[in-house]
Amino acid sequence: MLADHPLLSKLARAMVLSEDEIIAIRAVPVQSAQVKADQIISREGDKPSRSFLLSEGVTCTSKVVAGGKRQIMALHILGDVPDMHTLHLKLLDSDIWAITDCQLDYMPHADLRRLNLAHPRLGEDLWRATLVDGSIHREWVVNVGQREAPSRMAHLFCEIMVRSKQAGLAQDGTCPFPVTQADLSEMTGLSPVHVNRTLQALRGQGLISFGQGRLTIHDWDGLVELGDFRDDYLHLPEPVDPMA
Amino acid sequence: MLADHPLLSKLARAMVLSEDEIIAIRAVPVQSAQVKADQIISREGDKPSRSFLLSEGVTCTSKVVAGGKRQIMALHILGDVPDMHTLHLKLLDSDIWAITDCQLDYMPHADLRRLNLAHPRLGEDLWRATLVDGSIHREWVVNVGQREAPSRMAHLFCEIMVRSKQAGLAQDGTCPFPVTQADLSEMTGLSPVHVNRTLQALRGQGLISFGQGRLTIHDWDGLVELGDFRDDYLHLPEPVDPMA
DNA sequence: CGATTTATTGAAGAAACTCAACTCGAGTGG
DNA sequence: CCACTCGAGTTGAGTTTCTTCAATAAATCG
Numbered sequence: 001m002l003a004d005h006p007l008l009s010k011l012a013r014a015m016v017l018s019e020d021e022i023i024a025i026r027a028v029p030v031q032s033a034q035v036k037a038d039q040i041i042s043r044e045g046d047k048p049s050r051s052f053l054l055s056e057g058v059t060c061t062s063k064v065v066a067g068g069k070r071q072i073m074a075l076h077i078l079g080d081v082p083d084m085h086t087l088h089l090k091l092l093d094s095d096i097w098a099i100t101d102c103q104l105d106y107m108p109h110a111d112l113r114r115l116n117l118a119h120p121r122l123g124e125d126l127w128r129a130t131l132v133d134g135s136i137h138r139e140w141v142v143n144v145g146q147r148e149a150p151s152r153m154a155h156l157f158c159e160i161m162v163r164s165k166q167a168g169l170a171q172d173g174t175c176p177f178p179v180t181q182a183d184l185s186e187m188t189g190l191s192p193v194h195v196n197r198t199l200q201a202l203r204g205q206g207l208i209s210f211g212q213g214r215l216t217i218h219d220w221d222g223l224v225e226l227g228d229f230r231d232d233y234l235h236l237p238e239p240v241d242p243m244a
Numbered sequence: 245m246l247a248d249h250p251l252l253s254k255l256a257r258a259m260v261l262s263e264d265e266i267i268a269i270r271a272v273p274v275q276s277a278q279v280k281a282d283q284i285i286s287r288e289g290d291k292p293s294r295s296f297l298l299s300e301g302v303t304c305t306s307k308v309v310a311g312g313k314r315q316i317m318a319l320h321i322l323g324d325v326p327d328m329h330t331l332h333l334k335l336l337d338s339d340i341w342a343i344t345d346c347q348l349d350y351m352p353h354a355d356l357r358r359l360n361l362a363h364p365r366l367g368e369d370l371w372r373a374t375l376v377d378g379s380i381h382r383e384w385v386v387n388v389g390q391r392e393a394p395s396r397m398a399h400l401f402c403e404i405m406v407r408s409k410q411a412g413l414a415q416d417g418t419c420p421f422p423v424t425q426a427d428l429s430e431m432t433g434l435s436p437v438h439v440n441r442t443l444q445a446l447r448g449q450g451l452i453s454f455g456q457g458r459l460t461i462h463d464w465d466g467l468v469e470l471g472d473f474r475d476d477y478l479h480l481p482e483p484v485d486p487m488a
Numbered sequence: 489c490g491a492t493t494t495a496t497t498g499a500a501g502a503a504a505c506t507c508a509a510c511t512c513g514a515g516t517g518g
Numbered sequence: 519c520c521a522c523t524c525g526a527g528t529t530g531a532g533t534t535t536c537t538t539c540a541a542t543a544a545a546t547c548g
């Protein structure tokens with residue numbers, strides 16, 4: 001029974017844990033919190049003394065620019081730790097929002113540091129998780145910087161599906177994706193109107209369905225081709241079949 | 245005399261090192277290499293067994309998309325470790341190129357791991373460095389996703405100046421920036437032609453000079469305003485006056 | 489010096505944006 | 519129960535930003 005601590009399920013997915021390690025992980029206190037959709041969780045400039053593992057819902061990391069528009073830089077789902085980096089960066093550099101109702105399992109930085117010290121293998125895996133976040137950021141720079149709208153959205157949908165599948169949330173090409181078109185526009189840097197039209201194009205080509213909080217991919221190969229998608233930047237521990 | 249090992253100068257900037265730590269750092273073997281401009285250093289898909297500290301020159305991290313165009317996701321200067329993440333991510337997820345002639349100080353992953361294990365405080369600081377990279381990636385997503393050309397380039401120039409100043413490379417508003425307009429276009433996701441025209445606009449407004457491998461900022465406040473620049477995402481250990 | 493990048497310019501076209509109106513569905517409250 | 523509101527999605531039309539293509543000037547390098 002490994003699921004009695006949020007970090008256990010996360011870390012056990014990546015490696016076989018020793019008895020000692022399991023005990024140490026269980027010693028990390030967890031404080032759960034519920035957040036309603038569209039609530040801010042942490043604000044740019046905050047100095048959090050704990051990080052949270054997302055055990056239900058979807059959050060995003062975003063910034064507001066001079067004109068008042070907002071860019072979403074990262075999306076986080078079940079099992080992610082959206083603010084792991086605050087463990088070593090004192091000041092939070094972006095806002096973190098709940099896109100849906102969420103459950104957050106907070107863990108004090110002090111205990112996470114202690115865990116890292118006592119069990120370097122676990123520390124390395126937490127470090128690794130932040131590096132994967134960085135890799136995803138890089139791919140988002142590419143996506144927003146180089147791909148035009150249809151390709152850009154296709155790529156995003158591919159990523160969502162693979163990550164959802166890996167988190168155990170997807171089945172038969174369908175996964176939860178409870179975001180609005182306005183959210184999509186802030187993830188892609190496109191205007192809401194253009195997102196709408198691009199969605200229609202993707203639907204019209206029979207590639208996807210999107211709505212009612214769900215994403216369904218009908219033609220994986222087609223979407224991968226359109227989105228120029230390769231999953232290596234996700235650094236998956238093992239291959240994932242997103243359509244299974 | 246701390247400058248006899250590349251990691252020493254890097255880490256000593258962030259914290260006061262103990263005798264033990266200094267000895268441990270000195271024990272990390274360094275192998276230096278020279279790379280000519282426009283040479284690839286590491287390729288997407290590589291499995292490096294060492295990382296390098298950049299002790300001279302400029303490198304960038306980039307990817308090529310389906311159409312053959314290239315996006316630069318990160319720029320690295322003196323003191324940076326562009327591939328630190330390969331310490332825990334087996335496969336390199338992007339290409340790393342030398343923009344200018346460079347000197348690379350390679351350090352085996354095995355020794356870096358040993359250092360992390362024996363001196364967690366140093367390990368944390370290396371981790372921290374990768375987190376700052378991640379923060380910069382996030383800001384680049386914002387930059388490319390939301391800001392229009394003049395603002396986008398202004399922001400980039402502000403970042404370059406602050407980072408250069410912090411690395412001890414800038415003085416009186418001037419720093420080395422030996423990149424072509426084509427490089428700028430790949431950093432910003434703009435076409436080379438548009439970069440050229442935007443540069444002319446910035447020059448015309450008396451904000452900057454750029455060319456001959458150097459960047460000069462004439463009106464810091466103006467550039468900051470235009471670029472919507474705030475330096476908090478760089479997580480500077482201490483305030484930096486980029487124009488001093 | 490010629491050769492080859494790099495920078496610059498003009499002009500036409502495409503992708504994406506803004507603005508504004510309209511539809512639809514899910515509440516909410518009278 | 520129905521009218522109303524409010525958020526989300528959709529559509530049309532005109533505009534802007536940026537791109538592409540192609541040609542020329544300037545700078546750099548061997």
